[in-house]
Amino acid sequence: MERSETITRANMTNVGDFIFLGFSDQSDFQGFLFGIFLVIYMSIIIGNGLIILMTKFDPGLRTPMYFFLGNFSFLEICYTSVTLPRMLKDFWTQNKHISLLSCAVQMCFFLILGVTECLLLAVMSYDRYVAICKPLYYPLIMNHKTCVQLVVGAWISGMPIQIGQVCQVFSLPFCDSNRLDHVFCDIPPLLKLACGDTSLNEILVYADAFLFGMVPFLLILNSYIRIITTIMKLPSTMGRSKAFSTCSSHLTVVGLFFMSASISYFQPKSSQSTGAGKVLSLFYTIVTPMFNPVIYSLRNKDVIMAMRKLWP
Template sequence: MRRNQSMVNNFLLLGFSNLPGLEGLFFFVFLTIYLLTLTGNSLIIMVTLTDQTLHSPMYFFLRNLSFLEICYTSITIPKMLENLLSKDKTISFFGCAFQMSLFLITGAAECYILAGMAYDRYVAICQPLHYTLIMSSRVCYELVAASWLVGVPVQLSQTFLVFTSYFCNSNVINHFFCDIPPMVNLVCGDISINELVAQVEVALLAVIPFALVLMSYVCIGSTILKIPSVEGRRKAFSTCSSHLMVVVVFYGSGMTVYLKPKSSHSLDMDKFLSLFYTILPPFINPLIYSLRNKEVRVALGKVLLTLHSQETNGHRKNEHSKTLGDIPTH
């Protein structure tokens, strides 16, 4: 079998080359979404850093989530945009391995940061008297650090297994980035170890944090229902509704690809479905938090007003300097 197997030096990312007439439109749409994603998440980071009223654990996690979303999209979208315009759609062997490992690590980090945010809401609603003691700065930093590090061993193991395999005389990836399903599809021979590691990966890095989120919201829901006043229940629910929407979008879009039965797997369909978990959550998260969260809306308004005032003052100073420059001197 070794004669029919080969190691490759680079891979060809097909992307959307099967739709050549639409590549220009795809480039414009994805570039617009990417720029809006960077802008929206950067504004969230700026607002939560500059406004003193948002210096709480809830917004600390939101700030880290926004930073993670910037990293998450920047791993895949720039290369996709390059391939949409270029005839050369290759990616180096090590570049592909690097892209896949970073994508998997940031995806796992997002799962656990969302779980950390759910735990924060659980403590705030179910144990409000102990909130400041439990959610100390040290605990918040430790939770975020653990979120980034927990997926590294498993994800690097998965990447190592895939890229030390033999590929069946093919380097063509039917996808717009180096993801697990299309890469494993190229591997020759027995892939049972890859599948085992993938199952461990899903259990540790997706199922467990999702279960933690569900447990948190079961407790939150039970506590909210015990609140006597309608207004109190509404306020309690509003503090976690944005996060709940983000969880539904992220996990719902990811599960459509990774938890589908093997018999229904289609690489072309997976390629389009993967747009929903690589592009959609980072794009709409800032919209969800800015539209549904009053504190963020107010803080964002202050930042935009400050920026506008600075721009206006700068323009007036320039006009004043020009006016003084036009006065004749003797």
């Protein structure tokens, strides 16, 4: 028994760190990639930061919808900051090693914030449902206390399960290779390096993705089916147009995020492409947060007016 435990511990310590392969096949373009990702990161911080400032200080944007939008923008900055600074450092130094502890911490924050994004998108869709389908009760239902409780719930609901997921993954022995063919620490590429039986872990990944990904998406879908049904009953064409315009930006963000993330996590292991997985992961972790401020600003007159106040 003792000998078996010693062997297991030895296997687990064979890998002391991981090496991100990332875009190492594009060795001649590392400087170019650093510049591109730096511009993307700065645009994410500036764009989402402006939305936070506007929703915080503009009196016209002190409504539940913009309260949620400000929290969502803050979340996007946190979400990208888990992965992008590390990627920029790897591009700049060409040192792509990451310790097991750093990898576990990165993955833990990445999963927690990813779950928060799914839940917060569901909360935002519920807000639009109440505003359009129950406008007379909107101030009563979506009072400040309820809004704060919904946001706090979105932030903390997934923490225990995601921490447990990380502990499960890093309890596996990594003894075959430390070359992680990805751009950050995520569960699917790490499971490929584990030399033990990962079937239970894969089931847990699917269950987690269903609980915190598919269920919020179905709730969003249900909200928008009811919203669209209500909008179609409006007598005024102008009223329908205004209602659609307030929902279209949120629907666009939901579609971009959930489609790329669901393909990445629900794709069967046998048909997974490493290259496609990396591109998809960049899409829902970097590209979507970069376009969110633009998407929410283009068809939103209140946000455009608030921007004009910042730059008179």
